[in-house]
Amino acid sequence: MDMKFLEIFNGKKIAISSRWLDAMIASYPNDNSGFLMNQKDRFANPVGYTFTTGIEGIIEVLVKGEDFSESVSFLEDIIKVRAIQDFTPAKAMAFVFQLKTIVREELGKEIRQNQIYDGLLDFESKIDDLALTAFDIYVKYREQIYELRTDELKRMTFSLLKKANLMSEIPDQEVEHKDQK
Amino acid sequence: MAPKVKLPKPEELAKIEFKTPATDWMDTPVEFKPGTFCWGSKEKDLLTLGLPNPRQWSPADEDWKVPEGWETTILEGMAERLSKYRSFKIFMDICVRCGACADKCHFYIATGDPKNMPVLRAELIRSVYKKYFTKSGKFLGRLAGARELDMDVLKEWWSYFFQCTECRRCSVFCPYGIDQAEVTIIGRELLNLVGLNIDWISGPVANCYMKGNHLGLEPHAIAGNIESMVDDIEDITGIRVNPTFNRKGAEILFVTPSGDLLGEPGIQTCMGYLMLFHELGLDYTWSTYASEGGNFGFFTSNDMAKRLNYKIYAEAKRLGVKYIIGGECGHMWRVLNQYMDTWHGPADFLEVPVSPITGTVFENAKSTKMIHISEFTADLIKHNKLNLDPTRNDHLKVTFHDSCNPSRGMGLLDEPREIIKAVCNNFYEMPENTIREKTFCCGAGSGLNASENMEQRMRGGFPRANAVKYVQEKHGVNMLANICAVDRAHFPALMDYWNPGVGVTGVTELLANALVMKGEKERTTNLRFEDLPGKGGNE
CATH class of the missing domain: 1.10.1060 (Fumarate Reductase Iron-sulfur Protein; Chain B, domain 2)
Known part of the structure; x- marks a missing residue:
């Protein structure tokens, strides 16, 4: 990636993180008391903590200009939370794209002065990749919600079905004995 | 022809209003x-x-x-x-x-x-x-x-x-x-x-009213389920335990939530009760009538809770027991500890509970005549009455979730911890503001453990799961112990979502795995038929 772009990005990373967090929190319009932002205890405010650490983590990886795979776990933490809150898929995922606007606005002047539009485009392509990964994660967790329901049903009923001889299972040990012979 | 749908243009799509106006x-x-x-x-x-x-x-x-x-x-x-x-x-x-x-x-x-x-x-x-x-x-x-x-x-x-x-x-x-x-x-x-x-409350309440328990298990099903646990215990330990049902003249009546009779990991906790009582030679009986410790009537109305609770003292009286022990459950204990005596007391036909093994008098239950399995067991451990091998739980790194009602409702904070510390070598507490009186709810109590509201459950349980995540990352915790049937039913899903790799267990299951019973064969598996560390043939 363009080194000059990364340098400028690095210089503004705190402002960018903070605006990105603001944008994320703005998707909770009912949070009038500012709880999500102000309560700093990670156990008293797990949502705020997850977002703050997640955003900082993703920005740090992006600033390095390397592969973004290191940021996937942060992305995953954030999306896991948003996947079970009252959001449509678009609203749950919008935060990834908001980063583009924020970076353009924060770095616009420097980009114009230094003529590093290519650097910006490279960076935006990275965000697109990040967004694609984010969709995979979102769908994975939405699907898991439905799996949890079926797993729960199995836990409740499997032993009964076995007992009623409606289902049977080959015990592990028998397979092992065959292996040993 | 398919109806014409006007698709928004890309620039229109990009104009999502992120901040919806907050209304009063x-x-x-x-x-x-x-x-x-x-x-x-x-x-x-x-x-x-x-x-x-x-x-x-x-x-x-x-x-x-x-x-x-x-x-x-x-x-x-x-x-x-x-x-x-x-x-x-x-x-x-x-x-x-x-x-x-x-x-x-x-x-x-x-x-x-x-x-x-x-x-x-x-x-x-x-x-x-x-x-x-x-x-x-x-x-x-x-x-x-x-x-x-x-x-x-x-x-x-x-x-x-x-x-x-x-x-x-x-x-x-x-x-x-x-x-x-x-x-x-x-x-x-x-x-x-x-x-x-809601259906998940009124259904169990109706079952309990007609059949004696939330799941609607009839007497033969209760006895049958317990018999199959007895078979499993024999396979694992070589010992055949002999529980009795509706036996008049027993010293103690044992009442547990019906969740322990069906579904995992509830049944392993129940196997734990059976093994512990057998080892002690306790003179106790199960009841197929008072077959539910929990009380979803409590989530309906005071009258309904009172109606469903009646059978516990009634059965104790019919069987002529001296006192009652109750299993691991949450809201059950709020009802028993704070309401039962007012509704149906005084239970003057019962005696103040005295442990037949240690002689401890449970003064705290002087009025209700009903004690919690954890206080009973912790007392045994304090008096060194159990032969325990905690190394059998060495593959586990355990943390303990205080269930809301036993902790805040009856102050049962240290007893389960004493048991866990005696039966496990690796025990780690979650952060201070998430345990004991300040414990976070599992997110599915008071009848909200249905499956159709799974998203709601994942939200409600997030603060609890977040604290578990901390000890999972810091200490490698892989087992979440608790003393509540709703916890055992709800936590497996919550952990799968938030903290994969963390299992769920009742405290009595941990105890039973560590319990060295008189005359038992060398155990190679735990109560879930998983190999014990260093003992199994599958390692």
């Missing part, structure tokens, strides 16, 4: 989105219980089919409860909106929805109280925080009183001691007057 809470009606609410109560269950307004209905429908004149029914119900329960009247009048409770509710923490702040959840009902029962509200209306009772308000009550798990964490922080659980309890009672309950 009184002007924000509830939306019912699938995954976030439980099904409504079924007609057949309300008919069985003789509850008002039995009919088929769905919370997702516009028309909830409430009877004509329902407003009068609710307001009269409120008036009756205001005069009957002084606590309710005080809780309506005394709140100063200091906000100490506001950010203590797990549902609020996870959703940011202000109506999940305990103060505002109470205000949902308080605003109606003001309108019809106070002068300021009658004259000043909305200026005084009062509002009319209408269908939107009723739906809002239903939504939010079935989003409160009655865990009482907020009341720990309230300087006035306002107990939001009691406000929710009254709210649910009022809703029940017009036939508004």
